[in-house]
Amino acid sequence: MTLLPIQCRTEAGLGQHMGNPLQTTLKSAVTFTGTGLHTGKLVRLTVHPASAEYGVWFERTDVVDRDPMVPARWDAVTNTDLNTRISNADDVSVSTIEHLMAALAGCGVHNALIKIDGPEVPLLDGSSAPFVRQMLARGVRELNAPVRSIRVLKPVSVTKGDATATLLPSEELEIDFEIDFADRVIGQQSKQLNMANGAFVRELCDSRTFCRQADIDMMRERGLIAGGSVTSAVVVEGDVVVTPGGMRHRDEPVRHKMLDALGDLTLAGAPIMGRYVGHRSGHAMTNLLLRALFADPTNYELVECDKAMSARLPGAGVKRIDGAHYAAA
Numbered sequence: 001m002t003l004l005p006i007q008c009r010t011e012a013g014l015g016q017h018m019g020n021p022l023q024t025t026l027k028s029a030v031t032f033t034g035t036g037l038h039t040g041k042l043v044r045l046t047v048h049p050a051s052a053e054y055g056v057w058f059e060r061t062d063v064v065d066r067d068p069m070v071p072a073r074w075d076a077v078t079n080t081d082l083n084t085r086i087s088n089a090d091d092v093s094v095s096t097i098e099h100l101m102a103a104l105a106g107c108g109v110h111n112a113l114i115k116i117d118g119p120e121v122p123l124l125d126g127s128s129a130p131f132v133r134q135m136l137a138r139g140v141r142e143l144n145a146p147v148r149s150i151r152v153l154k155p156v157s158v159t160k161g162d163a164t165a166t167l168l169p170s171e172e173l174e175i176d177f178e179i180d181f182a183d184r185v186i187g188q189q190s191k192q193l194n195m196a197n198g199a200f201v202r203e204l205c206d207s208r209t210f211c212r213q214a215d216i217d218m219m220r221e222r223g224l225i226a227g228g229s230v231t232s233a234v235v236v237e238g239d240v241v242v243t244p245g246g247m248r249h250r251d252e253p254v255r256h257k258m259l260d261a262l263g264d265l266t267l268a269g270a271p272i273m274g275r276y277v278g279h280r281s282g283h284a285m286t287n288l289l290l291r292a293l294f295a296d297p298t299n300y301e302l303v304e305c306d307k308a309m310s311a312r313l314p315g316a317g318v319k320r321i322d323g324a325h326y327a328a329a
Contacts, residue, residue, distance in 0.1 A: 021147050022142040023052050023146070023147055024108055024109055025109060025110065025111040025112060027138050030138050032046075032047075032130065033045075035122060036118065037120070037232070039095075042118075045114060045115070046114070047112050047113075048113040053145050055110075055111060056072035057071055058097070059115045060117075061115050061117045066090035067088055069092075072101060073267055074269070074294070076267075080282070080287055082283075083095055083098065084287070095121070097121050097263070101267065102200065102204075102266065103132045104131075105266040105271065105315060106132060106200030106205055106314050107132060107135045107136055107201070108313065108316060111143065123233075126208035127208045127209070127256070127259070132205045136322060149305050150271070151169075152167045152170065152273060152275075152293070153169060153299060156292050156299050157289075158289050160284070163279065163280040163285050164281065165276070165279075165285040165288070167289060167293060171273060173194075173272055173314060174274075175258045175261055176190075176192040176275065176278070178254070178279045183236050183239070196312040198317060200314050200315075201318055207253075208232070208233055208234050209234070210236065211233055211234075211235060211236075212236055212237065213236070213237040267287075273303075
């Protein structure tokens with residue numbers, strides 16, 4: 001299912017939607033270079049401006065014998081083991097897209113073509129902050145199409161083991177998350193945020209991925225996290241934070257879980273108006289939740305945003321100065 005048209009459209013007739021806010025894209029391209037968390041391979045990624053109604057697509061520039069275009073959509077998700085991977089019909093994939101997708105949503109960017117010369121988005125510092133800082137520095141420009149959002153009309157929930165994820169009707173995007181880990185330095189954490197008015201940039205974007213030392217040992221035995229390090233993640237062991245400098249926030253782990261949730265929800269194809277409640281949830285649960293949402297057309301409606309609705313979206317009103325604090329590159 002595709003919520004928005006996936007073909008590029010021209011910008012002729014700009015101004016016909018002057019009554020309501022318009023979709024956006026970056027004013028100019030921005031490039032990031034780094035290693036992938038799981039592959040450990042150096043990769044170069046460039047976020048390019050795109051036309052109205054384009055959505056978000058990845059282009060694998062290193063692929064020449066198959067279709068290199070991969071849509072950033074919930075129905076293209078093919079793996080959720082420790083990250084979110086999307087693939088096309090030719091089995092061309094891009095992994096660990098969640099931090100970049102969260103940054104796009106948090107900066108109010110609706111349309112983008114992301115060119116990448118490898119199979120995994122670079123981890124950078126383990127958060128969305130480097131993406132946010134550079135995209136806010138570029139700024140956004142308006143396009144010839146109205147902003148649309150997905151309004152949740154009735155509760156939708158999925159459960160697997162002791163993990164649950166729920167979407168409830170709401171007039172803005174709210175994220176309510178709870179985690180519970182045996183490691184005392186993490187323990188039980190919960191946080192609730194209304195994502196309007198730049199809350200993602202201020203509260204969540206610099207929170208890094210986290211893991212336990214035991215998880216690192218297990219994942220390396222499986223050939224994973226070849227590009228991970230204590231400088232690109234919060235590593236904990238018992239009641240000790242192994243990562244130099246400790247945590248950026250006392251509750252950095254639950255904040256990062258909320259960051260991941262926003263990135264995975266962005267794969268809906270349009271901003272969601274609803275309350276997301278996650279308990280021990282993760283990439284798999286959020287994708288299952290989107291699949292459950294779209295399985296029944298009575299669960300939601302696609303609406304054109306007026307000024308009041310657009311002002312409640314995650315990236316509304318965010319300015320360059322809001323990202324100046326995040327100097328990580």
